[in-house]
Amino acid sequence: MTAPTTRWPGVPDGEVLQSPGRPLPxxxxxxxxxxxxxxxxxxxxxxxxxxxxxxQHGRRTLRCGGTAPPPAVPRPELRYELGSATKPFTALVLAQLIRCGLLTGGEPAVTCLRADRAPGASPVTLAHLITHTAGLPALPADFLVRTLPARRTNPYARYSGPRVVDAFLRHRPRHRPGTRWHYSNFGVAVLGHAVAAATRTAWEELLAEHVLGPLVLGSTGTRPGGPGSDAVGHGKDGRTPVPPFDAGGFQAAGAVRATPHDLLTFLEAHLDPLGAPPTEALLSMRTPVLRRGLDHRHVHTTGWFRHPTDRGPMYFHSGATLGQQAFLGFRPDTGTALVALCTRRFRARDPFVATAYSLLAQG
Structure with a gap:
């Protein structure tokens, strides 16, 4: 998942806040x-x-290739691991639950997870978790120790949901929630468990009910499918296959996998919210929720990073697993949505994110 491996141009970690169609062939x-x-x-x-x-304005163009021979199943029909590009999906689930009146976003996460805990035990709310302002580190303090035996294969698989919750309940933030931004897979993972507990519905079911179903994303899920359904990831050398990613207790932070066309459908809904079922939730995904840095340069919405262009803002998020990378973005000013996927683990001076970012910025 991102943060440990990928960077967006001009987006540093940990700064004080300044303020809160059927596809065409x-x-x-x-x-x-x-x-x-x-x-x-x-x-x-x-x-x-x-x-x-x-x-662009509903007209789709797709190109694929690679250093490996073409797989038996055409690349556009395979599902690719999104890693942290899962987070816009999770943000949309939360936005829809708020629009439906099932949640407000202001609920203390601790009381969602443990009804016997007093609300004052921790002031971290669901909104803090999705906006990376909860004061949590990127990963739990004991993550590396507990996952060391699987560091090169599937470390997240060794860190279960109950461990994520327990680590959160034991954690004492260094900063008051809402005062600092720090990218956290830990925080969004906790959000998934808190929302599931509050609604008494598994996170996967919430995702299916509030996002995948309404947007008709039939080739999107959170677990590997049968033979030939998922792209195979590779290590940094670009040759060594790696096992399918298992998000363990971090599903809300990085478990989604999808086909390129499903991802375009997801982004097209953001470009044209009035034509998609969760209209109000999709519109809310564009609204800035915090600005930080010099001159408030860095803007964040509930689920997206937002950067300026010459003609209007662009919204984007990238992600990575141990063998794949993903980039999702859209620009309302040009009616453009961009999906970029590859099956090679992030490495030093990796061109993937910069290439995708540049395409969207110029689009």
């Missing part, structure tokens, strides 16, 4: 200029499998 998808740019991006990534896909 590739040959019919149009725009030759986009097609050429996407093909160049695929080549630049240099991964066993790479997919770059764009939707």
């Amino acid at each position: 590739e040959a019919e998808s149009g725009d030759r200029a986009w097609s050429e740019r996407l093909a160049e991006a695929v080549d630049a990534v240099y991964a066993p499998d790479a997919v770059f896909a764009v939707s």
